[in-house]
Amino acid sequence: MVSVQTLKGFRDIPPELAFKRGRAVALLKSVFKSFGFEPLETPTLEYADLLEGKYGGEEKLIYKFKDRGGRSVALRYDLTVPLARFVAQNKGNLTFPFKRYQVGDAFRAENPQAGRYREFTQVDYDTVGADTALSDAEIIAITASALEILNVKDFTILINDRALFGDLPKKAVQILDKWEKIGVEGVKKELAAAGLDAAEILRQSRDKKPTPRLEKIFNLLKSYGIEEKSWKFDPLLARGLDYYTGMIFEVKVTGYNGSVAGGGRYDKLISKVAGVDLPAVGSSFGLDRLMEIIPAETFADIPFRPKVLVTVFSPDLLDDTISIFDQIQGMGIDAELYLEPQAKLDKQLKYADRKSIPFALIYGPEEKAKGLVTLKSLAKKSQQTIGLTDLPKLLN
Amino acid sequence: MVSVQTLKGFRDIPPELAFKRGRAVALLKSVFKSFGFEPLETPTLEYADLLEGKYGGEEKLIYKFKDRGGRSVALRYDLTVPLARFVAQNKGNLTFPFKRYQVGDAFRAENPQAGRYREFTQVDYDTVGADTALSDAEIIAITASALEILNVKDFTILINDRALFGDLPKKAVQILDKWEKIGVEGVKKELAAAGLDAAEILRQSRDKKPTPRLEKIFNLLKSYGIEEKSWKFDPLLARGLDYYTGMIFEVKVTGYNGSVAGGGRYDKLISKVAGVDLPAVGSSFGLDRLMEIIPAETFADIPFRPKVLVTVFSPDLLDDTISIFDQIQGMGIDAELYLEPQAKLDKQLKYADRKSIPFALIYGPEEKAKGLVTLKSLAKKSQQTIGLTDLPKLLN
Numbered sequence: 060m061v062s063v064q065t066l067k068g069f070r071d072i073p074p075e076l077a078f079k080r081g082r083a084v085a086l087l088k089s090v091f092k093s094f095g096f097e098p099l100e101t102p103t104l105e106y107a108d109l110l111e112g113k114y115g116g117e118e119k120l121i122y123k124f125k126d127r128g129g130r131s132v133a134l135r136y137d138l139t140v141p142l143a144r145f146v147a148q149n150k151g152n153l154t155f156p157f158k159r160y161q162v163g164d165a166f167r168a169e170n171p172q173a174g175r176y177r178e179f180t181q182v183d184y185d186t187v188g189a190d191t192a193l194s195d196a197e198i199i200a201i202t203a204s205a206l207e208i209l210n211v212k213d214f215t216i217l218i219n220d221r222a223l224f225g226d227l228p229k230k231a232v233q234i235l236d237k238w239e240k241i242g243v244e245g246v247k248k249e250l251a252a253a254g255l256d257a258a259e260i261l262r263q264s265r266d267k268k269p270t271p272r273l274e275k276i277f278n279l280l281k282s283y284g285i286e287e288k289s290w291k292f293d294p295l296l297a298r299g300l301d302y303y304t305g306m307i308f309e310v311k312v313t314g315y316n317g318s319v320a321g322g323g324r325y326d327k328l329i330s331k332v333a334g335v336d337l338p339a340v341g342s343s344f345g346l347d348r349l350m351e352i353i354p355a356e357t358f359a360d361i362p363f364r365p366k367v368l369v370t371v372f373s374p375d376l377l378d379d380t381i382s383i384f385d386q387i388q389g390m391g392i393d394a395e396l397y398l399e400p401q402a403k404l405d406k407q408l409k410y411a412d413r414k415s416i417p418f419a420l421i422y423g424p425e426e427k428a429k430g431l432v433t434l435k436s437l438a439k440k441s442q443q444t445i446g447l448t449d450l451p452k453l454l455n
Numbered sequence: 456m457v458s459v460q461t462l463k464g465f466r467d468i469p470p471e472l473a474f475k476r477g478r479a480v481a482l483l484k485s486v487f488k489s490f491g492f493e494p495l496e497t498p499t500l501e502y503a504d505l506l507e508g509k510y511g512g513e514e515k516l517i518y519k520f521k522d523r524g525g526r527s528v529a530l531r532y533d534l535t536v537p538l539a540r541f542v543a544q545n546k547g548n549l550t551f552p553f554k555r556y557q558v559g560d561a562f563r564a565e566n567p568q569a570g571r572y573r574e575f576t577q578v579d580y581d582t583v584g585a586d587t588a589l590s591d592a593e594i595i596a597i598t599a600s601a602l603e604i605l606n607v608k609d610f611t612i613l614i615n616d617r618a619l620f621g622d623l624p625k626k627a628v629q630i631l632d633k634w635e636k637i638g639v640e641g642v643k644k645e646l647a648a649a650g651l652d653a654a655e656i657l658r659q660s661r662d663k664k665p666t667p668r669l670e671k672i673f674n675l676l677k678s679y680g681i682e683e684k685s686w687k688f689d690p691l692l693a694r695g696l697d698y699y700t701g702m703i704f705e706v707k708v709t710g711y712n713g714s715v716a717g718g719g720r721y722d723k724l725i726s727k728v729a730g731v732d733l734p735a736v737g738s739s740f741g742l743d744r745l746m747e748i749i750p751a752e753t754f755a756d757i758p759f760r761p762k763v764l765v766t767v768f769s770p771d772l773l774d775d776t777i778s779i780f781d782q783i784q785g786m787g788i789d790a791e792l793y794l795e796p797q798a799k800l801d802k803q804l805k806y807a808d809r810k811s812i813p814f815a816l817i818y819g820p821e822e823k824a825k826g827l828v829t830l831k832s833l834a835k836k837s838q839q840t841i842g843l844t845d846l847p848k849l850l851n
Contacts, residue, residue, distance in 0.1 A: 062502035063543050063729045066528060069500055071541050074493035074555065081484070081494060088477070093784050095761040095791025097470035098477060102574050103499065103530075103560060104465055106458035124520035127564050132462060134499075145467050147459050154809045156794050159470065164499060168523050178498050189794040193773070197794065282777035333459045365491040377589065381678035388489050395491025398552050398585040398593065413550045 147333025543729025581737025
C-alpha cells in the first residue's frame, strides 16, 4: 500500500499561497539587495557533528541519519550554523564585512501544532565581521524596511542587550524568555523552582537601563528615519538561543501572537563552529508567520491567475487562435490557452469561471471575417467585439 | 573534531552565482506564469514507499532513512512523483487541466562528477488532465520561450514519440537512450550483448516516420511561431525514464554536451502512484546545466552588487550620512553603507574596490557646508561634487 499523503508535520504549499510566498520573498530580497546584502545558498544536508552541540536542549529535534556511505548527516536545523561553516571554510576569499541573506527551509522534528511545521522556511540576513552599533542598527533598519515594503503596519521592535543579563544565571535567562508563553506567574514559579529569587530577579531586570551600546543604536534608528513608535527598549526581552552576546530584538505585530522576526548579535558562534573569531549580527523572519500578517493589498498589484482565457472556438481555427494567444503574451499580458480544442465553448467558459480568470477571449468565424476578437467579461456577464490592440486597456 | 566542510556531492552556492540563479529562475517563472501555469511546492521529505518502484534501476540512489517516529522516509528524488501524489491527494479540489511549475532541489546519491551534484535544482512544468496534441505542443512552446527569455541561442529541440518504439523490447529502448554516451558502436555492441538484432533495430528506428500525433504537434509549433530550425524529429531519441508513453523531447545546445531540458507525456504515472487515471505531459530544466549556457547579457541589466558605497567620513557625520543613504535608497538605487564609522576613508575605498562597487560617495565637512556630496568613480579614478538629486543619472 503506497502512502498517498504527506508526512506528519510536512505539507504541500498550494498554488495561490505558493504564489504569494514567492511575491513576499521577492520583495524581501529587493530590500536586502538595496542594503548591499548578497544571496548565499548552503546545502540542505550537512555533517551531523557540525550541528551537534549548537542548539542546547533542542538537539534531539535534529533530523539525523546515516547516509549510504556511513556518514552521520543531518538536515539543516537553521541557516545560521551553516553560514558560520561557510564563512570559516571560505574566509580567505571573502571580503569582510560579509553581508548575506538566505531564504531556505529548515527541519525540526517538533510536535506539529497549528501553524508549526517540521519543514519551514526561514529568511535570514546577517553581517559577519563587523562589531559596531551601526551594524546592529542596520539589521534592525532592514527589518523595519522589510515590514514596510510588505505593508505590515502596527509592528513593534522590542530591543534589549544580553549584556544586561550578565549577572544572571543562564537558567534564569531561559526562564525569562518564556514570559510570553507562561506569563509572569509562570516565570515566577519556574524561577522559584530553579532555586532562584524570583522577586529580586524580576525587579532587577525591570529596572535596567539601556547599555551605552543600546543608546547608540537607538540614536542610529532615528537617523534611519524609523518612527519612534515602531520600536522600544524591553529590559525583559531574553530570546531563547544560547549564542547571543549583545543586542537582541524581536518583532511583535498587534493582534498576532508570537514574534514574526527576531535576531541579535552572536560574536562567539563562528569561533565555536570553526575556531575563527568573527563577530556577527543577524536576524530571521519566519515566512509562515509572516504570511499570516501580510495584508492582501501586498498581492493585489500582480494577480495570481491569468487575466484572460483564450478559448478555442473550433479545431479549424486553432492555428489562428494560437497566433492570437502569442500576440497577447507579446503585449505582456498573462494569458491561458484552453487545451482541448474539441471542447464546447460553454465548458471552456466554465473552466475560466472556476479558476476566477476574469475575461475570456473568443475567436470564431465571425470574428475572423471582421479581423476582430470578442472579449467576454465573466464577472459582468457582458461582451464586446474589439481589435486585439485594444486588449491591454480593456483588461485593466 | 567538527566537520567544517560540505558533504561529498553537496556544495555552497556563492553569492554571485546564487544571484544569477535567482534572476534566471525569476525569468523562467515569468514565462510559466504568462502561459497560465501556477506554482506548487511539495515537501523535501516524503514517505519512502511513494518513491520506491518509480525509478527503475536507479532506486538505490534514493536518500532513504528512518525518522525518529520509525517511519521510512526519503528525500525527494525528483519533482514529478510528488506532483502525482499531490494531484491524487487533492483531485477533488483541483480544476483540470492543472498546470503547475515547481523549482526545487532533488537528491540522488550518485557518484559526484564534474557539474553533477547529489543535491541539484530542477525546474519542472507539467500539465495534468489534458491529452491533446495542443497540450504536448504547449510544453514544447514554453520550453522554447524559456530559452529565448534567457537569451540562449542555437538550441535544438529533438522530438520523438514513444509509440514509435512500441514493437521494441524495453531493454532495446534503454540501450538506444545511451546513444550520446556510448556512440553508435557502443549501442550496437550492447544490443548484440542483449541478444537483440542490432543492425535491424537501428535500421528500423532510423527509418521511422513521425506519428500522426507528432505531425499535429509539429504544425502547432509553427503556429506558436517557433522557428523551424529550432526543432526536429529524431526517431532515435529514446529518453531513459520508463514512465513516458507518448511525445518525448530533449533540448541540445550547440557546443554543450548533454541536454539542458527534456520531457514528454507520461499518461500512466499518476495512475501508478495513486490509482487515479490522469494523463499528463511535462518537462524539466536542470538549473545547473542551464546556468552554464546562459549568456552574460542575461544578467547585465540588474547588477549583482550595489552601485554605490556610501562611506562614513567621520563618526560625527554619521547621522547625516545615514540620512543620505536613506535618500539614495528612496531613489531606487541599491547602495551599501560602510559599517565601521571609525575606519579611514582609504580603507573604505579599498573595500569598494575589492567588491567591485563602481562608485563611492563621500560626505565630509566641506560637502556638508555646501549641501553637496562627492561622487567618486573607482573605475575612472575621477570625482565630482554634485547635488544628491543628480545621482541617478550619474550612476548610469
